[in-house]
Amino acid sequence: MKSSNDPIGVFDSGVGGLSVLRAMREQMPNESMIYFGDQFHVPYGLRSMKEIQKFSEGITRFLLEQNSKLIVVACNTASAAALKYLRGRFPDISFVGMEPAVKPAAEITKTGKVGVLATPATFQGALYASVVERFGAEVELFQHTCPGLVGQIEKGELDSNATRLILEDALLPMLKKKIDTIVLGCTHYPFVIPLIEQIVGENVRVIDPAPSVARQVNRLLEAGEKTNQMGESFRVRFFTSADPASMKSLLPLLMGNDGEVSAVMWKSNQVTL
Numbered sequence: 001m002k003s004s005n006d007p008i009g010v011f012d013s014g015v016g017g018l019s020v021l022r023a024m025r026e027q028m029p030n031e032s033m034i035y036f037g038d039q040f041h042v043p044y045g046l047r048s049m050k051e052i053q054k055f056s057e058g059i060t061r062f063l064l065e066q067n068s069k070l071i072v073v074a075c076n077t078a079s080a081a082a083l084k085y086l087r088g089r090f091p092d093i094s095f096v097g098m099e100p101a102v103k104p105a106a107e108i109t110k111t112g113k114v115g116v117l118a119t120p121a122t123f124q125g126a127l128y129a130s131v132v133e134r135f136g137a138e139v140e141l142f143q144h145t146c147p148g149l150v151g152q153i154e155k156g157e158l159d160s161n162a163t164r165l166i167l168e169d170a171l172l173p174m175l176k177k178k179i180d181t182i183v184l185g186c187t188h189y190p191f192v193i194p195l196i197e198q199i200v201g202e203n204v205r206v207i208d209p210a211p212s213v214a215r216q217v218n219r220l221l222e223a224g225e226k227t228n229q230m231g232e233s234f235r236v237r238f239f240t241s242a243d244p245a246s247m248k249s250l251l252p253l254l255m256g257n258d259g260e261v262s263a264v265m266w267k268s269n270q271v272t273l
């Protein structure tokens with residue numbers, strides 16, 4: 001049984017998963033966490049399933065070497081491509097992944113028309129097909145991959161004209177179709193909710209799944225009696241496979257506070273400090 005003060009491991013292709021880490025910090029302020037952004041390989045959205053599985057396995061091994069007691073795949077693309085694979089490779093560790101929030105969207109929409117923003121690999125995955133089959137029967141879904149949006153957010157451009165144009169390309173046609181609910185199916189996208197809301201107005205609900213993912217993590221820890229009852233102070237550490245200064249410069253903007261970022265290297269599918 002992992003000691004309860006071991007960290008929760010969280011990873012994404014880049015800084016997107018920080019939107020989940022932010023929600024986890026709010027709900028579990030005493031828990032230690034390790035965040036890994038695979039910025040050497042971002043974006044994942046256009047990559048093959050096999051590549052994403054290889055990256056996700058290497059990152060999981062690294063997070064387990066850091067004594068992670070649970071792993072959060074804070075990436076819809078990696079969840080779609082690799083969550084089942086990871087559970088098979090690491091049967092003794094609990095994983096929490098992302099799932100496009102079509103279920104809550106179908107429950108709240110009044111027009112029955114819902115926009116879904118996600119990467120190509122997320123839309124192509126069996127997970128999305130299953131979500132649509134289980135929860136999307138009564139609604140009309142309008143999908144868009146927002147080409148270039150992940151890269152804009154990785155640069156910290158949350159409200160530049162270039163970012164606005166990408167979002168308008170996706171959202172204006174959806175507004176014409178009378179959507180009243182938008183599902184953020186990429187963990188990068190919550191960081192541009194203010195810009196999305198400027199474009200779509202106050203009559204369109206935007207669903208960020210991060211708070212419900214954080215609740216799921218907390219439930220799993222409590223069920224496994226792995227919450228941090230040891231009273232030791234928590235630590236939040238950040239790792240990137242690219243330039244640590246770049247991720248560090250974005251933490252105040254994306255997380256609201258500073259943090260220490262360490263660099264790791266990829267060496268033949270293994271992540272090393």
Ligand code: DGL
Pocket residue numbers: 012013014016017042043044045046074075076077078119122150185186187188
């Ligand atoms: N933030 C990730 C997601 O939720 C991946 C985006 C990417 O690297 O293409 O899909």
